[in-house]
Amino acid sequence: DAKTTQPPSMDCAEGRAANLPCNHSTISGNEYVYWYRQIHSQGPQYIIHGLKNNETNEMASLIITEDRKSSTLILPHATLRDTAVYYCIVRVDRSYNTDKLIFGTGTRLQVFP
Amino acid sequence: DTAVSQTPKYLVTQMGNDKSIKCEQNLGHDTMYWYKQDSKKFLKIMFSYNNKELIINETVPNRFSPKSPDKAHLNLHINSLELGDSAVYFCASRLTGPRGPDTQYFGPGTRLTVL
Numbered sequence: 001d002a003k004t005t006q007p008p009s010m011d012c013a014e015g016r017a018a019n020l021p022c023n024h025s026t027i028s029g030n031e032y033v034y035w036y037r038q039i040h041s042q043g044p045q046y047i048i049h050g051l052k053n054n055e056t057n058e059m060a061s062l063i064i065t066e067d068r069k070s071s072t073l074i075l076p077h078a079t080l081r082d083t084a085v086y087y088c089i090v091r092v093d094r095s096y097n098t099d100k101l102i103f104g105t106g107t108r109l110q111v112f113p
Numbered sequence: 114d115t116a117v118s119q120t121p122k123y124l125v126t127q128m129g130n131d132k133s134i135k136c137e138q139n140l141g142h143d144t145m146y147w148y149k150q151d152s153k154k155f156l157k158i159m160f161s162y163n164n165k166e167l168i169i170n171e172t173v174p175n176r177f178s179p180k181s182p183d184k185a186h187l188n189l190h191i192n193s194l195e196l197g198d199s200a201v202y203f204c205a206s207r208l209t210g211p212r213g214p215d216t217q218y219f220g221p222g223t224r225l226t227v228l
Contacts (some may be wrong), residue, residue: 034216043220103155
């Protein structure tokens with residue numbers, strides 16, 4: 001299973017872009033990169049995922065390097081409500097029903113006023 | 114409407130007791146999961162069920178017995194509770210197959226405290 005490495009913590013000023021890096025140097029060709037976040041005491045929340053192209057949705061953008069060994073989650077205008085632990089996950093199994101998420105330690109993002 | 118709900122939200126009990134946590138999803142998903150988040154915040158999968166069939170069992174002690182009466186429900190029964198069972202338990206669900214989104218939706222969690 002491909003593993004991910006993230007910095008344990010980051011700070012970001014409110015209104016600025018938050019760029020959260022993730023290394024996944026052993027990722028396989030058919031494995032996707034997923035990002036979830038967990039706001040204090042709540043269940044994890046899906047943010048975005050991608051295979052090799054950059055992706056954008058209403059929450060964030062995901063930039064994946066050409067060699068797919070690393071990626072960056074971008075929150076374009078961070079707010080105080082974005083303070084959370086962000087998990088970068090490489091999806092383990094693409095088969096029909098044995099999919100599972102393996103969470104690492106994540107990055108604790110603190111957005112300050 | 115709550116997509117994935119869990120009851121109870123908090124559960125405090127004595128060591129040795131038997132307790133159950135319930136999970137329901139109204140998303141029409143066919144796969145449900147139980148995850149455990151310990152005091153160090155590590156979040157780890159325990160079980161998954163697809164169409165009421167056990168698919169994943171991550172070497173969890175057999176004191177933990179999941180039960181899925183139908184696709185919308187996955188309950189977790191724990192026998193002979195131990196101090197180390199204290200954690201937050203999260204239920205999640207997903208729609209598998211080509212029509213399904215590639216995401217898992219999580220419930221709000223059940224904080225279990227064993228005294």
